[in-house]
Amino acid sequence: MRVTVRLFARLRDIAGAAELARDCPPGATIRDVWRGLAGEFPALAEYERSISTAVNADYARMDRVLTAGDEVAFLPPVSGG
Amino acid sequence: MASLLHIGPDRLDVDSIAAALSAAAGDLAGAEGAVVTFLGLVRNHNAGRRVRYLEYEAFEPLALKAFERIAAEIADRWPSTRLALHHRVGRLEIGETSVAIVTRSPHRGDAYAASRYAIERVKQIAPIWKREFFEGGDVWIEGATADPDDERARTAAERAACA
Numbered sequence: 001m002r003v004t005v006r007l008f009a010r011l012r013d014i015a016g017a018a019e020l021a022r023d024c025p026p027g028a029t030i031r032d033v034w035r036g037l038a039g040e041f042p043a044l045a046e047y048e049r050s051i052s053t054a055v056n057a058d059y060a061r062m063d064r065v066l067t068a069g070d071e072v073a074f075l076p077p078v079s080g081g
Numbered sequence: 082m083a084s085l086l087h088i089g090p091d092r093l094d095v096d097s098i099a100a101a102l103s104a105a106a107g108d109l110a111g112a113e114g115a116v117v118t119f120l121g122l123v124r125n126h127n128a129g130r131r132v133r134y135l136e137y138e139a140f141e142p143l144a145l146k147a148f149e150r151i152a153a154e155i156a157d158r159w160p161s162t163r164l165a166l167h168h169r170v171g172r173l174e175i176g177e178t179s180v181a182i183v184t185r186s187p188h189r190g191d192a193y194a195a196s197r198y199a200i201e202r203v204k205q206i207a208p209i210w211k212r213e214f215f216e217g218g219d220v221w222i223e224g225a226t227a228d229p230d231d232e233r234a235r236t237a238a239e240r241a242a243c244a
Contacts, residue, residue, distance in 0.1 A: 077223040
C-alpha cells in the first residue's frame with residue numbers, strides 16, 4: 001500500500017523533499033515507515049527519539065498501524081513562539 | 082472579523098484580534114473585566130548570535146488543532162477565560178510580531194495566567210519551527226518534542242502560569 005510522507009524543518013532539509021510517496025506492506029506502522037526513511041537518509045536516525053508523528057494531521061504514536069492513503073508526518077522538536 | 086485561532090503569513094494586527102475576541106463574548110458580554118495582550122517579537126540576538134531575520138514554518142492544520150486544544154485547556158483550567166491566538170509563518174524581520182495572544186476574563190489574575198499558559202503550550206505542542214538566519218550562517222531551532230498528552234509538560238506550563 002502507498003502512503004504519503006510529510007517532512008518538516010530540518011527533516012525536510014535532510015531528505016531534500018517536503019513530501020514523499022512510499023510503499024509499505026499491510027500492517028506497517030509509523031515506526032516501519034520511519035525506519036525505512038532513516039535507512040535512505042542516515043542523518044534522520046539521530047531524530048528517532050525526539051520526533052513527534054502525526055497521521056492525517058492528528059498526533060499519533062509510532063506504533064500506529066497505517067492504512068492505504070494515510071498521510072504520515074514527521075516533526076522534529078518544535079520551536080514556535 | 083478575524084478568527085480567534087489562526088496561523089498564516091499575514092502581518093499580525095493585535096487590534097483586530099482583540100476586537101474579534103471581544104465580539105465573541107456571548108453570555109460573558111459585559112462580565113469580562115480584564116484583557117491581557119502578549120506579543121512575541123523577533124529578537125536581534127539569540128544564544129550569543131546576531132540574528133538577521135527568522136523564517137517560520139508550520140504544519141498548519143495540526144497547528145490549528147493544537148491551538149484549539151490550548152483554548153480548551155484554558156477554558157477547563159480557568160473557567161470564563163477566553164483566548165485568541167494568532168501565529169505567523171514565513172520570513173519575519175527583527176522587531177516583527179511572530180505570535181499574538183489575547184485573553185479575556187472576569188478577573189485580571191486569570192487573564193494573566195491564561196496568557197502565560199498559552200505561550201508556554203505553544204512552545205510545547207504547536208508544530209511550528211523557526212529557522213534563524215544570523216551573521217555567519219543559519220540554524221533550525223529545535224526546542225521541545227511535541228507531545229500533547231505529556232502531562233508533565235502541561236503541568237510545567239501551568240506552574241509557569243501560576244508562579
